[in-house]
Amino acid sequence: MDQFIRKHLTFLNTFWGKCLPNGVPSNHSLDLWDPAQGSLHPTLDPDPVEPMVSLFGVLYDFTARSADELSVNRGDKICVLREEGGYVLARRLSGEALVGYVPANYLSKISQDETLTQQPWYISGIGRNKATLLLLSPPNRHGSFLIRDSESNKGEYSLSVRNHAKVRHFRIYKHPAGSFYLEKGHTFPSLEQLLAYYTINWKVIQSPLLQPCIQKRAPETDQWERPRSEFQLWRKLGEGCFGEVWEGMWKNTVPVAIKIMKQADMRDDFVKEIQNLKSLKHTRLIKLLAICSVGEPVYIVTELMRKGNLHSYLNSAAGQELTTHHLLSISCQVADGMTYLEEQHVVHRDLAARNILVGDDLACKIADFGLARLLKDDIYSTTSNVMIPVKWTAPEAAIYQTYSLKSDVWSYGILLYEVFTYGQCPYEGMTNQETIQQISRGYRLPRPNSCSPEIYSLMLECWKGHPEDRPSFLNLRDMLFSIYKWTHHPFS
Template sequence: MEPFLRKRLTFLSFFWDKIWPAGAAPSPDPDAEVEREPAPRVEPCSGPAPARLFRVLHDFRAQSAGQLSVSRGDRLYGLREEGGCVLACRLTGWPSTGLVPLTHVAKATPEPLSDQPWYFSGISRTQAQQLLLSPANAPGAFLIRPSESCHGDFSLSVRAQTGVLHYRVSTAADGGLYLQKDRLFPSLEELLAYYKANWKLIQNPLLQPCVPQKPPEWDEWERPRSEFTLRRKLGRGYFGEVWEGLWLGFMPVAVKVIRAADMKLTDLAQEIRTLKSLRHERLIRLHAVCSAGEPVYIVTELMRKGSLRAFLGSPEGQVLSPPVLLTFACQVAEGMSYLEERRVVHRDLAARNVLVGDDLACKVADFGLARLLKDDFYSPSSSSQIPVKWTAPEAASYRVYSPKSDVWSFGVLLYELFTYGQCPYEGMSNHETLQRISRGYRLPRPAACPAEVYALMLECWSYNPDLRPDFSALQERLGAVGRRRRP
């Protein structure tokens, strides 16, 4: 309002100066073509503040007016230490400031921007306005995005009562970030913490991160490839390359990129109809496909800790106790039991095709994709490609796949679990593995594996498929073992 009146009614400049004295922080102009930077204030500059990020270890309930109630997992920005407490601003939930005992917090490192709920990569000013004005957001919703007009800077977009306002977040020569030139911050997280607590400086409160619009449940799952941005290659397997990507510029997804030369595209439509009908918390959720042209994209939810096999071999995975490994086994058995009920055969169950989330939830992936691969790529005659060491004898030799062949593979997955990702039949060729299995050889019991679990593994490896248990029985028996061994 102020810029509009000053520009069009200049003869009243004396009156405007009385209302808006020089040096006051102006409101951004929603009609401006570029983001406006709030005018610098005259308060002294203290230089870039040191990083003071904390993570709450234990719940704390305020016992006086100056204290701040926090919950385990909250993130705080520390303003200063006072005795045995830290004066902190809460970065999660409703913004507020108060004292928290140092015994209840630990120093934390800034999270990557891509993990922040308020950071939206790859969206324009217009898209930011559309998101913030959607019914899911109220005044006080905000987001930060890369600046369109100045590479390396950012824009803070805020929903106000009258519309969406945009502020330029500039980068100083020393790397500090600022809305006002005399107040620098080492990170966007700390800049937001300050302006949440001192929102009157920009005349608009910052109450909650913008709620993204959820992708609709498409009747046609085929989506244009332009909706997806590939950001980081996660790995490669039998079914092509796997990338971390963004859907519509903000939703993190996993994108499996498959070449048409390796896949029977004529069967893809039927397989997708099957995959989209399978919904269970222990199965990777399918979001979309791009099969028009090459390469084919199969888009699923993103599990940030990657494959179970890689996770077991990581420092975090190596210290997991057997009871935790048992919970992983139960989760996989639960997902496979769901597939078994619907007569869906996985064909390639292994730790590499189970994914792990930040909350240590395990989900079965790539179910049914083996049927789409070209015969000459995934067949017994191509021993370098078929996963013989995970495949039941009747499937490896005669291509007879069934839920019982998946049960054999599950026994091998249990071996991977309790050896922390060790390759089964290590040192044996595929041909030697098949020969020794036919003569009665079975993998030995891993050191960390409970005896009752190893007994289940041996049942999974019965040469006669009819003697193998089904997944519902495996889920129940593994759960019983877990309950008995729980501390």
């Protein structure tokens, strides 16, 4: 009798649930209950045709100006019920399900396929049997679920749920108007809303939805790792404390720079830094192209900058002919790259002209992150005996080995001095100890002859004794760009 009432008098479900909190008669075992594949209520009449609904993404923030408008934020997903002129009537999908009007040009339609591929519970390309095996394999457990494409009904879906040691499969029907349902009478404009409903009302299907299915993934190979045989060394460009740098070719077609290191020099912290720096991408940062870390020696492969480092270039005949306008361009490019590192909370720790590489058309890129660290709490303190380039290093870093983004700003001021003196060594004639003593007493480098008072003023701002008093790289970049534009178009 109870099954007849459940099947034909669905409006009594709530009352029935209160009478039997477990949702099933006491003489039935939950583990043995297995619904037939298909509709849970196949005898009910079809739903009346619902208005067409569409899923849209919000492009811009919109604040409601009246009671009939809906406030939305960029990135929200909403369900559009109908269009009215330049507005749409929409229902919010996240948070409280409010309905209101939103300007149509604030929205972008999202295809079902685009939405699904972003969901952790959707797995494409698998059938009933594979879904069963996947859900029964660790680390999945009771309550794991997934939605997959229907094998027998193209354009529809199936919900597969693990219930203890069994997997149950439910067909998700698609209404001609675009909505979805497991039970006729309970339709939803999206699969997300369908899952949200049955996550709360799981007793209807007698299978809790606790967590999306976890797929076993094959270990990913490092996209930067390449065989050493792909690279040929041509000529040695230089040598530093971290190894040699060579000009070479990649697959006989791409000119590259290759830094050669020994495995013994690849300390754990240095390896971690390389892994972190793979995610840094900016036009003013030297681009990492590949790594050869299997066997000896280690290759770190980057794009080739044919004019070498900035310090050597400034000292060359071509560098000596650079105009003030060129020097400002170089300064702006470096400030632009350092602004990106500032936004990523990365401190370079060795910013100097020797670590800026120059390419064609005077393109400059920041390089040599051998000392770089990702900042934690915006400050990095070292306890190791690292060789410190004292004349480029902020006093708090040189004395206490405490680095921050503001210590990079000090170094940038020294780089500006190098640029506008055409590669002259800062604090020339002083030892490292004398340099620190003089700085502590308030001494600052004098204004270079080719440097305007405005640029020298920026240098002095970079050399403020208290780190918090120094400008950000964003401010430095904006001020330098303004000076650069004025010198190029003084009457604009």
